[in-house]
Amino acid sequence: MKITALLVLKCESESSDPVILANASDVSHFGYFQRPSVREFIVFVGRTVARRTPSGQRQSVQHEEYKVHAYNRNGLCAVGFMDDHYPVRSSFSLLNQVIDEYQKNFGESWRSAQTDSTQTWQYLNEALVKFQDPAEADKLLRIQRELDETKIILHKTIDSVLARGEKLDSLVEKSSDLSAASQVTYPTKLHPICFFSLMKP
């Protein structure tokens, strides 16, 4: 489950190419000589997907081994390259967060951007690292996961409580045997003959 890249673009209309506002990509698992070409590929595909996403829509496209998820909100578009295992919902909530964060940080200044910005946005890089695990991005997923763990723990607890019940049962039997035995050895008055009869067993 891996995110390969996150991009933020500005899309104006179908006719013009979107402008890249922020780019964070993790190409470490490609060979050293392929990295620049992979980056170019990411930029290009991201641009194309963002261009074809209408405003206010979400879209997922399967491309070779990646799924590209795009979310366009009022001209500000976030694109994410994830592999097939990454759940779709988490990716969209992640894109939501990225867009919110970007708007908080940069306000409306991105609307005037005309060329690809090359400065890195620290938040995006951190997000790329942090959200490799989809549970971080998607609260629902995290809640579900924690609930499942709790359920497992509760099952184990119930198993141990059952074992405790069995042990308590055996203890009850032993204690009742003890009290019965002590009642046998407790006559009200001791007499030498009774005493000798007790010595035998």
Add this chain to the structure above:
Amino acid sequence: MSAALGKTSYRDRTPEFLSVAERLKKSISSGSNADVSSSSSGKPDGTRSAVAVQSEFNKRASKIGFGIHQTSQKLSKLAKLAKRTSVFDDPTMEIQELTAVIKQDITALNAAVVDLQLVCNSQNESGNISTDTTTHSTTVVDNLKNRLMGATKEFKEVLTMRTENLKVHENRRQLFSSSASKDAANPFVRQRPLASRSTASASPAPPPPWANGSASSSSSQLFPSRQSDVESQPLLPQQHQQRQQQQQQQQQMVPLQDSYMQSRAEALHNVESTIHELSSIFTQLATMVSQQGELAIRIDENMDDTLTNVEGAQGQLVRYLNSISSNRWLMIKIFFVLVVFLMIFLFFVA
């Protein structure tokens, strides 16, 4: 009406009905005249307006029935076409047109049936018509609705069959086509970025699966569109033709939004049900623990009993020990006294 539609199961007794109606008309009293005229639009001849409303109902019902019959004929034609599709001779345009036409027909017929039902209900509530008429009209409306439902179900089946056929064709096509997209050994796929970059400058061929205009229906293009279709799962799958992919892209957009929302809703439901299960597990745990608490109390009482018994036994033993040890002293004293007596006796006698 029943003559044109062969699937129905009732007899045509219209001539008998007409004769009975004429007889009734002659013997109908003025009371019903007044009632019906007060409910109708104030015409002097109340029965005629009731009959007019009824025949209006009948006309509409017959129109709807005829429409359903025509639609089912078109549906059978569509089914034949869909079954027939081969790999190379795909009459897709006709199929698409026919599908669209049938869909329109079905929606129109649906609306008409709903209207008819409204008319029937208003009739039944307003006018003082005989119960036979009301039951007849309701039966007719129900019959039409059932037939329309049957036609819609057939339509859906035909569409599913068509998609399956097309999937089979796609698989066969992929088996025979040579472009390397599916053997996704990783080195293969990783080298694709290199290859695509060299061709990227030339034309946007590889990435956008909805690229129209590029002529050859290469399977790699169709496969991504299939994937995004599978993701969005539109209800009426309309796939595989590049000319229509842009239009389809629009149609898939809204289902994708919906599926996103639906997946969120589903996840919330799952969370809620998990929480319910957890609560039940907790209650079970509490019951079991309380039951075992009772067991612990029993054990405690048993041990208390044993303790008292053993303590009592110990006291008894101690007393017995005392009595035994003290008994010896007693015996010695008695023996002494006896010996003394013997001595005195012997002294006095001897």
